[in-house]
Amino acid sequence: MxxxxxxxxxxxxxxxxxxxxxxxxxxxxxxxxxSEVSSESSSEASSESSSExxSESSSEASSESSSExQRPxxxxxxxxxxxxxxAELMKNFEQTGSWSEEKGYVTGVVKAVSGPNxxxxxxxxxxxxxxxxxxxSAKLEGETPAPVAGxxxxxxxxxxxxxxxxxxxxxxxxGDCFIVDVQHNDYPVSSSIVDSEGAAxxxxxxxxxxxxxxxGSTVTFTLTVEEGFNAKVxxxxxxxxxxxxxxxxxxxxxxxxxxxxxEAGAPLTESSITFADCGYENGExxxxxxxxxxxxxxxxxxxxxxxxxxxxTGTAIRIYGKNxxxxxxxxxxxxxxxxxxxxxxxxxxxxxxxxxLNYSTYVITCDANTKVVTLSNTASSGHFRLASVxxxxxxx
Numbered sequence: 001m002x003x004x005x006x007x008x009x010x011x012x013x014x015x016x017x018x019x020x021x022x023x024x025x026x027x028x029x030x031x032x033x034x035s036e037v038s039s040e041s042s043s044e045a046s047s048e049s050s051s052e053x054x055s056e057s058s059s060e061a062s063s064e065s066s067s068e069x070q071r072p073x074x075x076x077x078x079x080x081x082x083x084x085x086x087a088e089l090m091k092n093f094e095q096t097g098s099w100s101e102e103k104g105y106v107t108g109v110v111k112a113v114s115g116p117n118x119x120x121x122x123x124x125x126x127x128x129x130x131x132x133x134x135x136x137s138a139k140l141e142g143e144t145p146a147p148v149a150g151x152x153x154x155x156x157x158x159x160x161x162x163x164x165x166x167x168x169x170x171x172x173x174x175g176d177c178f179i180v181d182v183q184h185n186d187y188p189v190s191s192s193i194v195d196s197e198g199a200a201x202x203x204x205x206x207x208x209x210x211x212x213x214x215x216g217s218t219v220t221f222t223l224t225v226e227e228g229f230n231a232k233v234x235x236x237x238x239x240x241x242x243x244x245x246x247x248x249x250x251x252x253x254x255x256x257x258x259x260x261x262x263e264a265g266a267p268l269t270e271s272s273i274t275f276a277d278c279g280y281e282n283g284e285x286x287x288x289x290x291x292x293x294x295x296x297x298x299x300x301x302x303x304x305x306x307x308x309x310x311x312x313t314g315t316a317i318r319i320y321g322k323n324x325x326x327x328x329x330x331x332x333x334x335x336x337x338x339x340x341x342x343x344x345x346x347x348x349x350x351x352x353x354x355x356x357l358n359y360s361t362y363v364i365t366c367d368a369n370t371k372v373v374t375l376s377n378t379a380s381s382g383h384f385r386l387a388s389v390x391x392x393x394x395x396x
Contacts, residue, residue, distance in 0.1 A: 074104020077180060080154050083108045083128040086166060093161040099174065100159035106168055108133060109185070109253075110151045110215075116282060117313045121170055122146065122179065124153060136162075137170035141178040150215035150253030154181040184214040191221075191257040196269065201261045203229045213251035220248045223259060230293050232260040238277035241290070267331055268292055272390035276315035284310050286317050295329040295391055302376070306383075314341040316385035319377050325386065327354075327373040332394035336364040336373050339388040349379040369394075 075081035108126030115122030121137030135155035157168040157177025195201045209221040225231045233240040236254035271292040289297040299308035304322030354373035355366035
């Protein structure tokens with residue numbers, strides 16, 4: 001009996017031991033090993049990093065592509081058209097009457113500016129070696145400063161073509177156009193002092209003149225002239241006047257200061273003036289203009305309904321009905337050359353004394369020993385637009 005019990009016990013222990021070994025070797029563990037965890041983690045991180053890099057690369061490429069694709073046909077404020085790009089888009093426009101489907105932006109360097117006109121707009125000509133482009137009758141957006149030659153501007157509005165000139169333009173039906181940005185640029189400032197023959201002169205000195213100036217800024221300098229001599233002072237081709245030896249001008253892309261010296265009392269050969277260069281305000285009354293040391297230009301109302309005024313439209317002084325324009329000099333005058341921007345005199349509305357007017361060239365050939373020349377508007381309405389005057393004196 002004891003032997004049977006002992007045998008049974010031994011068999012029971014063997015079965016238990018066998019079962020334990022079998023479970024450990026035949027069934028794989030459900031928990032990952034340390035190396036497996038590390039491998040999987042590294043793989044996942046690498047996969048995520050690769051995915052993120054691919055995603056970022058794809059996103060950047062998509063963004064760049066989208067940015068290029070989203071530039072409007074007619075430009076944007078941040079990416080305006082150049083004059084050449086605008087001209088290319090407009091090459092098939094009719095000479096007049098064609099307009100862009102939508103408003104757009106153009107940028108360029110200012111060649112010339114006039115305004116503001118009666119509409120409150122500026123005409124801004126942009127520089128381009130091939131094309132003529134004008135931002136026509138554009139208002140200034142917000143606090144945008146008035147542009148000058150040499151500035152870089154951005155114009156906004158509808159594009160159109162006026163004969164051979166490409167424009168962004170104001171139109172009664174289309175509405176306003178605008179100058180939305182003006183950037184000033186630096187330009188050199190130079191000077192020269194010459195005599196009446198164009199040779200270098202030592203009879204005057206210029207001080208305090210900078211070597212560069214930003215377009216739109218005020219440049220001030222001092223001119224000292226030796227006693228017994230007179231000076232004609234110009235900056236960028238525009239006449240400067242001063243009651244002292246201090247002169248100022250607004251910098252543009254052309255800042256050449258030229259001083260022409262003549263001996264006091266010496267006869268002059270010629271003098272000229274362009275009224276757009278005189279700094280008049282739009283609508284300003286003009287009664288008298290000093291041309292040089294010997295000659296004065298005057299504008300008399302003479303009982304007319306309007307006195308002579310300077311207007312930006314036409315950049316000229318308007319000689320209204322009954323007004324009289326007079327050139328008065330201490331020297332004998334050989335001729336007076338007149339330039340009219342429009343509304344020029346006709347024989348039935350004009351009377352000249354002191355000489356005869358050629359109505360094709362608008363040159364008054366003066367009588368001998370003439371020191372006073374007059375031009376009268378005999379019409380009851382309308383006006384002449386006098387833009388510039390050149391007086392040629394009789395040789396001494």
